Amino acid sequence: MSSVRCHIAISLDGYAAGPNQSMEDPLGEGGERLHTWMFEPTGDADVRARERVLEGLGAFVMGRNMFGPPGSGDWDESWRGWWGEDPPYHAPVFVLTNYPREPLEMDGGTTFHFVTDGIESALEQARAAAGDQDVAIAGGASTVQQYLAAGLLDEMHLHIAPVILGGGERLLENVGDLRLAPVEATGTPAATHIIYRVVR
């Protein structure tokens, strides 16, 4: 059976985004430093970790604040995501929101579907869309937290950047009695990559 995984970068002090996220600074102050391994890989382990981020995936789930700028309320229909007209997903993406919106078809095979009836429903739709392929919980931190707490994630790929952010959005809180088994650890000067299997 296909699995549900997430790939997420955190600082050494546990933050998946820096403080003061905004339209200009969607990852928060210093947040882009979490992703150096991805944009300027320093070794094979970074390259391999990056390949895996999109490998074998048939659908994605993301939180509203990953799709759009911080804030809530009715949709500004002119907002089409952070990624331009050809987002990197090339697959259906289910966006968690409280506000309905028509599906948004982009170039390259990415369609954003807006799901208003909760994380289980979004995952069910993503599984159906993915077929034999895996589903990724793409982020942000609070969305990953919700799936972890609900026991719906099978595998977490954690990329620990050697960076202290000192504040921001923590990944691993409110996740209940989560049990994880490390299955692989590799590293470069830019990050340590650990794959955890969630133990049920």
Next chain:
Amino acid sequence: MSSVRCHIAISLDGYAAGPNQSMEDPLGEGGERLHTWMFEPTGDADVRARERVLEGLGAFVMGRNMFGPPGSGDWDESWRGWWGEDPPYHAPVFVLTNYPREPLEMDGGTTFHFVTDGIESALEQARAAAGDQDVAIAGGASTVQQYLAAGLLDEMHLHIAPVILGGGERLLENVGDLRLAPVEATGTPAATHIIYRVVR
């Protein structure tokens, strides 16, 4: 020149000790789960990490709460540490405290020296005692934090246990703009071991 290092285990959510540390539970609730890799190693990486904890060290520095039970005030002179008459250090150990006490000589070459004039002084004395060998900042978390914040640590060996404690004493806060460079990452099912060099 000899270097100053620390070896410290943390949970995946960043705690070096669990909540409610006490005489009966010196590592706090669940805190012993951080050290499974050490007491029940599951692979070569655990064994190697454990060997390094005491390797090449000529002196140690520790906080009062690592030497004795939580609490402060004048010494109960009957307290001789957690480790029995032959502590595992086999070298001078400098204990940070506000309360003077005569040196305490134990079996096997361990002598506890009580230092009341601050972390720099303790490190200076430890360096002098260690000669060509390294000095370890043995813990606990707040002592390691102070040395990190003061820029006095050269190397941090972090052992990340696949455990969520949900509360307790965090390691990596109040450490200022700490810059770290990972130099090695290895792992087993029990822990991921990362060696960081502190960048000055």
